[in-house]
Amino acid sequence: MFHQGRGNANFTAAATAALVLCAVALFNMFNYYPKSHNVVVVKESSDFNNCKVPAGATVFTSGKDRVALVRGHNLFICGKPGHCLFGFMKINVTAV
Secondary structure, three states, rough: OOOOOOOOOOHHHHHHHHHHHHHHHHHEEEEEOOOOOOOEEOOOOHHHHHOOOOOOEEOOOOOOOEEEEOOOOEEEOOOOOHHHHOOOOOEEEEEE
């Protein structure tokens, strides 16, 4: 889940809660301020690690996005400049 406020945030608790929900329903809900953030689906771990938005990536911008997960790793980043790289706004959700 992306933080709705300003500044850096610790996403461990939110991610843990999201993972419990995801394990049952196989979807993730992202809530964020849409004028400041977005959710980009990243398929390659190198793009995730380098916070790179690949050409043709799926980008969610509503601020209340329900994203279907696939089994295995599901990689998401904030595509706004600097948010992923310097704000650590990325999450790797593993669906089993």
